[in-house]
Amino acid sequence: MRLCILMPAHWSATLGGAEIQMRYLLSHLRQSTDHEIFMICRRSLLSIDEGVPIYRIRTPTPVSRYSYLLDYPSVQCLLKRLDPDVVYTRVGSPLVGYAARYCKRFGKKLVHHIARLDDVLPRHMVPMRNRIQAIERPIYEYGLRNADAVITQASYQAELLHRHFRLRPPEVIPNYHPAPGAIPAKDRTLRTVLWVANLKSVKRPEVFVQLAERCNSIANTRFVMVGEIQDKRYEMLIGKARSLSNFHFAGALSLEAVNELLDRTHIFVNTSVPFGEGFPNTFIQAWLRGVPVVSLEVNPDHLLDDQDLGLCSAGSDEQLVSDVQALLRDDNRLNRMAQRAFEHGVAHYGADNLRRIQSVLEGCLESRTTA
Numbered sequence: 001m002r003l004c005i006l007m008p009a010h011w012s013a014t015l016g017g018a019e020i021q022m023r024y025l026l027s028h029l030r031q032s033t034d035h036e037i038f039m040i041c042r043r044s045l046l047s048i049d050e051g052v053p054i055y056r057i058r059t060p061t062p063v064s065r066y067s068y069l070l071d072y073p074s075v076q077c078l079l080k081r082l083d084p085d086v087v088y089t090r091v092g093s094p095l096v097g098y099a100a101r102y103c104k105r106f107g108k109k110l111v112h113h114i115a116r117l118d119d120v121l122p123r124h125m126v127p128m129r130n131r132i133q134a135i136e137r138p139i140y141e142y143g144l145r146n147a148d149a150v151i152t153q154a155s156y157q158a159e160l161l162h163r164h165f166r167l168r169p170p171e172v173i174p175n176y177h178p179a180p181g182a183i184p185a186k187d188r189t190l191r192t193v194l195w196v197a198n199l200k201s202v203k204r205p206e207v208f209v210q211l212a213e214r215c216n217s218i219a220n221t222r223f224v225m226v227g228e229i230q231d232k233r234y235e236m237l238i239g240k241a242r243s244l245s246n247f248h249f250a251g252a253l254s255l256e257a258v259n260e261l262l263d264r265t266h267i268f269v270n271t272s273v274p275f276g277e278g279f280p281n282t283f284i285q286a287w288l289r290g291v292p293v294v295s296l297e298v299n300p301d302h303l304l305d306d307q308d309l310g311l312c313s314a315g316s317d318e319q320l321v322s323d324v325q326a327l328l329r330d331d332n333r334l335n336r337m338a339q340r341a342f343e344h345g346v347a348h349y350g351a352d353n354l355r356r357i358q359s360v361l362e363g364c365l366e367s368r369t370t371a
Contacts (some may be wrong), residue, residue: 001035001365004084006075006099008052008091013037016198017281018090018115020255024176026052028354030331040078042095043252051237052237055082061133067132068094068139076102085365086111089143092119094136096143109364112147113357114169116278119144120152120160127275141165151357153279155302170360174282178355183290183342184263189220191328194265194291196226199234200253202276203227206237207317208269209297212247214321218328221246226261230250246318258282262289266334267327268310270295271320287345294323 005026011019029035030050039054042064058074058147077100087099090113103110118126123137144150150169152158161167193215193259197203205225212223222245229235241247243303251260262268270277270293279300283293293310296317304310311327313319327334 001033001086001361002082003037003080003361004028004040004079004087004127005039006089006095007039008039008093008095010039010049012044012045012047012049013041017254021175022090025354025357026050027357028351029200032355033358038082038084040075040082042068043197054160059193068136069132071092071095072098075099075346080106082222083298084108086361087111092116092140092144094139094143096147097139097141098143100146101144103148107368109148110143110146111149111151111361111364113151114153114161114275114278117157117160118176118275119278120157120164123300125164125347133272144245147148149360151360156301157278164259167280172362173353173354173356173360174348175279175281176351177281177284177345177349178264179288179346183338186266186290188265191221191266192264193221193267193269193324193328194226194261194286195224195269195271196282197270197272198227199238200230202360204271204273204296205234207271207320208240209237209244209247209287210317211269211321211324212241212244215314215325215328216244217327218246222248224248224250224261224265226250226253226258232240259285259289262286262291265289265291266338267291267324269320269324270298272296272298274298284322284345284349287341288349290338290342292334292341294320294327296320303344307340308343309344310335312339 011023014063038053039052041054042057044054055078057071059070079102086109087103088111089096089099096112099110114120124296137151148168152169152172153175155172158169158172195272199205208225215232238249262285268291274297277298293304297315299312304312313323
């Protein structure tokens, strides 16, 4: 099989959840199959990764910062030259529509993998920051409707796809993360509350800083924030937060460094806007290390409540403070959640998920061959 992975960015340029998952999938496919694989990206710092060539979409630089609209000719040219049997897309961008157009014209197969909540909502329900996004959205929806297979990360995404687009995905396949063999030993004298994301408005970092401030009287507790400042207005926020005795800003860290920090963490906090999330990779990374999640609002498939993996504060800043303080003051409850989180993580986010994605990709090729 000739497989093309088409995404806005390679993980060397942008290390978000979708890029991390693609990194794991590519490594799995390279080790377990002999498929011929190549990537097409808008942004990449590499020209080859694990023997897989990476082709850059060519768009005038000033335009590419704001829009995908001029990417179409370059994408079509690259796809025709590379001649893949299957195109695999992840992230809800117009690139999905461009891939669908190519596949329909030349009898190829398209597999799209849902990444975020707004990927499964119709355009009138998705906040648009500008007119360009409003123009681009129908292109993505064209690709979604014409994909040969759609994979979702969680059951709620599958339900929304059916409700709004009448699409039934072949399978709900959770994300994958490598797991440690056991819950890492935690420091009993200093408890760590961790927040990890890029500092931008949809992640609401100010809520975590306010949480640290409200918990400043709790002894032997530190609040650690990890991420790249992508909005300059948050530089002032971090500057003021440094005066808090219980707060530490670690800046941007590698995936491996984040996992090492999670090994020493007791509570993970998420403050993101739901539209910007799908199934946060950080939830899985935390659970696999015995770290319960306290989330302001994001709660995919209600797992935090139903499986006792943490707490969801239903969008209330006050409830978030109350939830974190309650766990910090109740070691028995915290330890019980930590054990449940680890067991759930090991049971649901292993390498079998990568094999299931591989089966969907190969199944598409088999159906094309049969037809």
